[in-house]
């Protein structure tokens with residue numbers, strides 16, 4: 001704990017942590033020392049973790065990087081976090097992110113932007129930017145992020161670390177401040193596959209507080225990392241061909257596929273004609289869900305209330321106008337638009353149908369093949385401000401990560417070398433729902 005506290009102080013300018021729980025972390029460490037002596041310590045004894053600012057912890061502030069949750073203190077702890085604490089993980093602090101998980105650059109945060117630790121003029125990715133930087137810069141061993149459309153995998157790629165988005169429903173969402181409930185997952189950042197697998201196996205599993213959490217038993221992922229059978233790997237032609245793809249990323253992805261072929265695995269090219277519909281589907285459905293989820297922030301129940309309000313209606317309007325950031329407001333507007341009576345069928349219903357097509361295509365492909373391999377992102381970490389005035393350019397950053405989110409299948413991003421500027425490149429692997437053990441074993445084989 002002392003080691004990390006010192007690093008956090010030295011690297012404070014990266015702005016990864018928004019709050020450090022120094023005294024309570026040291027106290028927890030002392031208690032665990034005693035347990036170790038008695039032989040009663042849990043499976044994560046001594047593991048130091050950082051937690052994204054959208055996960056609730058009892059008695060602690062949670063802001064979701066939004067002014068609207070200013071001063072909000074949670075009365076309970078998220079199930080995922082509680083399970084880690086029960087196994088003696090030490091929570092060292094709360095990590096910066098994009099407001100309510102909306103963004104791909106960590107520029108949308110009331111706590112200010114997070115710097116990429118490899119090149120400080122560049123974004124760390126988002127929305128779990130703080131979580132990725134914390135692991136990359138050695139500010140904690142493992143961190144938790146959330147991934148709705150790529151928010152663990154994309155920052156993992158931009159920082160050269162490992163990041164997993166589990167199957168939707170594998171980890172309870174109880175205590176996670178919602179963005180888009182049918183997409184939200186809690187994921188893990190780490191420097192190696194084993195730590196990642198261990199943390200996920202402890203967090204995962206049924207929870208009475210989340211009726212959508214899966215009842216399927218959780219395998220001991222961290223004991224199943226050995227990979228010895230030939231794999232059947234598909235890659236989607238459209239994901240290695242697009243003009244938007246940085247040439248070095250394309251090359252490195254093709255190199256991995258070539259290597260797999262040479263090592264005796266089956267590698268086949270598959271057409272994915274639906275690729276162009278994946279982003280619009282994602283942004284229609286997630287904004288719709290967000291506009292509904294965020295209606296609870298009305299100046300009454302949580303956090304910020306405008307001091308300028310003079311009656312009930314102005315309290316709602318001013319609290320929301322002053323409390324939400326620009327990107328969040330844009331999404332609430334988009335979401336209410338696609339859900340409005342005159343456009344519901346044209347956008348929302350249509351997107352639900354396309355979601356089904358994408359999900360069926362993906363699941364079907366993943367019954368014929370063990371894995372789909374593709375780049376995590378179309379580019380390496382970009383400069384601050386590069387996409388700030390162009391939301392569509394920002395949304396295009398999620399081109400390769402949203403397929404797994406729309407389909408609900410698990411996906412992992414692992415480091416795949418660097419580009420000419422020394423910036424990390426990510427390789428993404430998808431497997432079928434609940435095949436996290438297989439995903440980790442393959443990731444382990446490739447790293």
Ligand code: GLN
Pocket residue numbers: 100101102103104126127146147148149150151152179286398
């Ligand atoms: N960048 C995507 C978005 O803004 C993904 C965010 C996420 O996964 N939370 O919606």
